[in-house]
Amino acid sequence: MPQSATVSVTAAPSNTAESDDPVARFLADKGLMPSKRPVAELAQQVRNTATDIASELVLSAMNFLGVPYRRGGDSRETGFDCSGFTRHVFENSIGLILPRRAIEQANSPALMPVQQAELKPGDLVFFNTLRHTFSHVGIYIGDNKFIHSPRAGGQVRVEDMRQAYWQQRFDGARRAPAVSAQNAPTSRNN
Numbered sequence: 001m002p003q004s005a006t007v008s009v010t011a012a013p014s015n016t017a018e019s020d021d022p023v024a025r026f027l028a029d030k031g032l033m034p035s036k037r038p039v040a041e042l043a044q045q046v047r048n049t050a051t052d053i054a055s056e057l058v059l060s061a062m063n064f065l066g067v068p069y070r071r072g073g074d075s076r077e078t079g080f081d082c083s084g085f086t087r088h089v090f091e092n093s094i095g096l097i098l099p100r101r102a103i104e105q106a107n108s109p110a111l112m113p114v115q116q117a118e119l120k121p122g123d124l125v126f127f128n129t130l131r132h133t134f135s136h137v138g139i140y141i142g143d144n145k146f147i148h149s150p151r152a153g154g155q156v157r158v159e160d161m162r163q164a165y166w167q168q169r170f171d172g173a174r175r176a177p178a179v180s181a182q183n184a185p186t187s188r189n190n
Contacts, residue, residue, distance in 0.1 A: 053094055054122030054179050060093040061085075061139050061147045061156075069154045080149040082137050085156060086124060089139060094178050102126065106134035111174035122179045125161070127169040134171050 070079030074088055083102045090096045098105045105111070106126050114123050121142045129136040138148030144161045159166060 054120060057089060057093045057122045057179065058139065058141045058147075061089045061141070064089070064156045065147070065158070067149070067156045069149045069152055069156075071152065073149075080156060082149050085149040086137050086139055090176065094176065096176050096178055102137040103132075103134040105137055106172065106174060108174070111176055114173040114175045116170065116173060119173055120175070120179075122176070124174045124176075126171040126173065127166060128171050129169055136169075140173065 064076060064080065064085065067076050067085075068079040069081060071081050072084065073079035073081050074084035080088065083098075083100060083105060086102075086105065087098045087100060090098050096110065098110075099108055105124060111124065114120075119125070119140045121140060123140040125138050125140050125146050126134045127136040127138075128134070136148070138146040138159070140146045140161075141158065145158050146161060147156065147158050149156045150159075161167065161170065
């Protein structure tokens with residue numbers, strides 16, 4: 001049985017570009033954005049600025065929208081806590097096995113620190129939500145948005161980092177070398 005499920009989305013009848021965009025339709029159908037316009041713009045930004053690997057990672061993460069939070073959870077079947085979610089997505093989309101806890105992920109030597117102004121889709125973003133640094137983690141998807149498994153009673157969802165709650169609690173970001181390496185041009189002699 002595959003680790004992640006494929007999402008089936010039915011297009012709304014329309015002649016706009018939004019109806020041709022499965023990411024935009026998916027986010028709109030899940031009710032994660034107030035209108036289809038910002039969803040289409042976010043989806044376009046992800047496509048335009050992300051590498052193939054980062055795009056795959058972000059799209060993989062979006063397959064889990066709506067999965068319930070569960071402390072210690074690390075799968076669609078059991079639910080996810082924040083670090084279980086990021087660990088599962090990274091392992092199953094780029095093959096990188098992250099440490100289990102958010103603080104361990106933030107301190108992992110396998111990840112590079114990234115400034116907030118330099119965030120790219122696929123970066124891990126960390127927050128202080130339990131009165132200690134790096135107590136929460138999510139995956140940056142572009143346009144100041146991130147996807148995460150928030151708390152008991154919640155579900156995997158997209159949040160805006162510009163909201164005061166997240167701005168005040170932002171601790172830093174990390175990037176996997178496997179994601180950033182795809183940005184470097186390569187030359188091959190055939």
